[in-house]
Structure formats: structure tokens, C-alpha cells
Amino acid sequence: MKLKVSHLTRYEYDREVSYSPHLIYMRPRDSALLRVNHFHFNISPDSKIVWTRDYYDNLLAWAHFWERSATLSIRAEFEVETLDTNPFDFILKPYAFTFPFEYEALHKFNLTPYITPPFDETQAILRNWLDEHFVDRPKETLPFLVALNTLVHQTLTYNRRYEKGIQPSTTTLALGTGSCRDYAVLFVELCRTLGLAARFVSGYLYDPSPDSAAYGAMHAWAEVYLPGAGWKGLDPTNGMFCDDSFIPVAHAAIAESVNPIQGSYYSPDPVPSKLAHSIIVEKIT
Structure with a gap:
């Protein structure tokens, strides 16, 4: 495109x-x-x-x-x-077919900034939320990620906030609402809490609908590192894997960096x- x-x-x-x-x-x-x-x-x-x-x-x-x-x-x-017309055009390494899996030692070292979990208090809140809302978790890694992404998308209500900054993930859960950057940060911290390497991405999304979350604004989403596939984009705001409608500009372990x-x-x-x-x-x- x-x-x-x-x-x-x-x-x-x-x-x-x-x-x-x-x-x-x-x-x-x-x-x-x-x-x-x-x-x-x-x-x-x-x-x-x-x-x-x-x-x-x-x-x-x-x-x-x-x-x-x-x-x-x-x-x-x-x-x-x-x-990127087909975001599912990849082959996972066999050990990553099912979740949870353990990253190889070298990968784990290189992914340290993206796999470090949130603070203990935040982790506890996120784990409690997952235990309550993410009960029937798929065993295979790809369906697991699809289900988690869909859960965040369906649980929260989008709100185009004009205030500066990003809400803490726990605030987004408590309010049940947030902007695309809030969705992305929540999804990243949920992934890290579960042991998946994830990072924040800032960029643009082509969606001509005036009702779109990205219409007239920059957009934010997450990328998760999957062995054999590399970094794959997931957009919890829209509940989808990122395809050729997305234009990534910058990524970071800490959202405010970019x-x-x-x-x-x-x-x-x-x-x-x-x-x-x-x-x-x-x-x-």
C-alpha cells in the first residue's frame, strides 16, 4: 500500500x-x-x-x-x-509453539529492557486482573496473543485524551478507559508480567473513517518478540495484528522516550x- x-x-x-x-x-x-x-x-x-x-x-x-x-x-x-500485507507470514521456533515458553539465554539477555516486568505492586494488580478476566487461556502462543489483544480491546473504552503524558497501566484498568498510548502501555506491561518481551511503538495508521482512533492523530501500539518471527506488532486499540495500514516511526522500552x-x-x-x-x-x- x-x-x-x-x-x-x-x-x-x-x-x-x-x-x-x-x-x-x-x-x-x-x-x-x-x-x-x-x-x-x-x-x-x-x-x-x-x-x-x-x-x-x-x-x-x-x-x-x-x-x-x-x-x-x-x-x-x-x-x-x-x-506487510500478511502479518501472520512467519514460522515460530518449535519451542515457542506453546505458551509459556522460555527465551533462549542469548535472546533473553538482549531482550532485557523489554522483558523486565513492572514493579511488584503493579504486577500484582495486573496478575489479579488477568486471573479474573483471562481465564480460558489458549495453549498455543499465537492464539494466546490474539486472545490477550482482543481482551484488552473489548474490555476498555477508547477515549482520545488530550492531557499530556501516559496513564499508568493500573489507572487505565481502574478507569476502564484510555487513549491508544494508554492501551499500548497496558498491553506491554501485561506481556512483560506474563514473561513476553514487548515494547511501545509510535507511528501512524491509515484508517479513513472519521470515527477511527487514529483519525487526525498519531497512533500507538505494541510489538512482541516471538522466536522465529522477530518483533510483531499488535494494536490493542483496534484488537488486531499490525498490517500494511500501520507506519511505525519509533519504538522504545519506555513510552515517553519516543x-x-x-x-x-x-x-x-x-x-x-x-x-x-x-x-x-x-x-x-
Whole structure:
């Protein structure tokens, strides 16, 4: 599938301010299943862009500003071709056919940041929730993951929160509601509690329905490491394995690590500000 994305974030202040270097996660993650055919930044005020890789090997841009301005505008426009039409096109290693399984020693070491379980108190709450709601657990690994993903999707009510940050997983369970990033963090922590390596993913989803959770916004989901298959995306917000409608940008063990735009502004006095954004994901025919 060929997709075109336009992502604009605009900050407005009531006077000119100075800006720290801004870290930007907006460029999609190239792979054998995703080709970035075009990418362009349009940033005002003028900035110097330095491309680097972070500790998760995500591609990120540092924007260095020299001018003061009352407006900061960051627009990313790109075209991609996604090829993951069948997310179940893999063969698990025999020891991972059924769950629970134990990762090989080398895999377990390399996966340490993604397999480390939550704090004991959080684990206890998650285990109690699983014992109450996830009773008839499939024995085979793939049906197990499908059932867990479906459970989270069907149990929670989606709410496009506009508050900053991510809810703790226990808060999401207590409220029974959350945004896509809250669903993703809950699913990641449930997987780690069960002994599965999992990580948070930020990106875009093509879903033209105005009622979609991803319509006009970035999207978040999870990836689980399966021996023989590698990292496989699961989206608990929509209750599905990730296919060619998904455009991953960045992944991390800690969700806040890959907030799309990270930076500060400076002023000798308090300055009121406004934030506006626009995200359009279109299919190219």
C-alpha cells in the first residue's frame, strides 16, 4: 500500500521566545516491509537539522534554532510503501509453539529492557486482573496473543485524551478507559508480567473513517518478540495484528522516550502558549 502523510505541529506564544534544540521523531522506520520514498521537513524559524540514531536505533532529527520567534512550526511530509500485507507470514521456533515458553539465554539477555516486568505492586494488580478476566487461556502462543489483544480491546473504552503524558497501566484498568498510548502501555506491561518481551511503538495508521482512533492523530501500539518471527506488532486499540495500514516511526522500552517532539522554550517572563496540530494520512492510488 502506498501512503502519504502530512503532520503539522504549531506552537504559538504571545511574544518572541528562544528555543532549545528539539528532538523530533517523525520519520518512518525503514525496513524490508516499509520503504520511505520521500521525506521532507518544513520548520520555522530556520533551523539546522542533524540526523542521528538513538539507543533503540530509531532515526531521529535534532533541530537547532538560532532565532527568537513567537511561532514554532514543524511540518513533516512523506510518502511510504508498506508491504506487510500478511502479518501472520512467519514460522515460530518449535519451542515457542506453546505458551509459556522460555527465551533462549542469548535472546533473553538482549531482550532485557523489554522483558523486565513492572514493579511488584503493579504486577500484582495486573496478575489479579488477568486471573479474573483471562481465564480460558489458549495453549498455543499465537492464539494466546490474539486472545490477550482482543481482551484488552473489548474490555476498555477508547477515549482520545488530550492531557499530556501516559496513564499508568493500573489507572487505565481502574478507569476502564484510555487513549491508544494508554492501551499500548497496558498491553506491554501485561506481556512483560506474563514473561513476553514487548515494547511501545509510535507511528501512524491509515484508517479513513472519521470515527477511527487514529483519525487526525498519531497512533500507538505494541510489538512482541516471538522466536522465529522477530518483533510483531499488535494494536490493542483496534484488537488486531499490525498490517500494511500501520507506519511505525519509533519504538522504545519506555513510552515517553519516543514522544514525537521534545524540547523547550526560554523567556525571562511567563509566556502563554497555544498548540495546534494537523495529521492527514491518505492512500495514494
